[in-house]
Amino acid sequence: MKRLDLIAELSTWRDKAPGRVGFVPTMGALHAGHLALVERAAKECDQILVSIFVNPTQFNDPKDLEKYPRTLERDLELLKAAGADAVFLPQAKEIYNDAYRFEIREKDFSRELCGATRPGHFEGVLTVVMKLFQLARPDRSYFGEKDFQQLTLIQDMARAFFLPIEVVPCPTVREADGLAMSSRNILLTPAEREKAPLLYRTLTSAATVEEARHQLQEAGFRVDYVEEKRGRRFAAAFLGGVRLIDNVQV
Numbered sequence: 344m345k346r347l348d349l350i351a352e353l354s355t356w357r358d359k360a361p362g363r364v365g366f367v368p369t370m371g372a373l374h375a376g377h378l379a380l381v382e383r384a385a386k387e388c389d390q391i392l393v394s395i396f397v398n399p400t401q402f403n404d405p406k407d408l409e410k411y412p413r414t415l416e417r418d419l420e421l422l423k424a425a426g427a428d429a430v431f432l433p434q435a436k437e438i439y440n441d442a443y444r445f446e447i448r449e450k451d452f453s454r455e456l457c458g459a460t461r462p463g464h465f466e467g468v469l470t471v472v473m474k475l476f477q478l479a480r481p482d483r484s485y486f487g488e489k490d491f492q493q494l495t496l497i498q499d500m501a502r503a504f505f506l507p508i509e510v511v512p513c514p515t516v517r518e519a520d521g522l523a524m525s526s527r528n529i530l531l532t533p534a535e536r537e538k539a540p541l542l543y544r545t546l547t548s549a550a551t552v553e554e555a556r557h558q559l560q561e562a563g564f565r566v567d568y569v570e571e572k573r574g575r576r577f578a579a580a581f582l583g584g585v586r587l588i589d590n591v592q593v
């Protein structure tokens with residue numbers, strides 16, 4: 344697996360990459376959900392590129408950015424074993440060579456759900472994904488449905504800017520007890536981890552969003568939102584300082 348630290352190195356790798364390039368952008372702290380994206384890409388593409396970049400502009404809370412898990416050596420081992428051909432590990436100063444002057448903004452769906460309580464979050468996500476797409480020039484890029492709002496916005500952005508990239512949705516990967524895999528799960532205390540699967544269970548079993556909200560609050564979650572739209576039920580809720588999100592089809 345080739346390690347690409349600089350944009351110039353990525354560019355040379357990309358120019359020579361034969362066949363179809365599949366791209367999996369990540370912020371590291373990899374888990375089975377990320378590896379499922381890499382495996383799907385490996386089935387459908389000739390070359391697999393993964394990026395690991397903890398993107399500062401999508402964190403509306405500096406404390407959240409600071410405590411975001413970073414497990415680079417383990418990530419590299421996992422990616423090698425999963426069959427990635429190259430990993431791109433850029434620095435913020437190279438990615439944001441414009442000193443953060445330009446950004447991609449969406450004015451509708453990005454203001455709802457997570458966007459309503461995390462101002463600037465989706466501007467940060469869309470901007471970094473656009474930059475990574477320009478650099479990686481993938482044929483296909485893979486995103487998990489756990490971040491359904493993010494996935495939808497990236498699909499819409501690719502269409503809006505005529506990007507020749509197929510954005511491929513991949514099903515949420517869950518722990519045996521139903522908890523959606525997330526890099527943030529390792530920040531949960533043992534007691535919070537035990538409670539966490541209730542988010543998924545409540546989303547799938549409650550008769551209404553009001554009932555789901557009530558049940559989560561009773562169980563000790565600090566609920567950010569429970570909403571139904573676009574044929575799905577979405578929720579975000581805190582356990583201690585850890586914000587969990589999930590969504591299911593209704």
Ligand code: PAF
Nearest residue numbers: 368369370398468471490
């Ligand atoms: O889903 C993530 O890990 C991030 O939001 C992404 C898409 C890698 C952009 O930083």
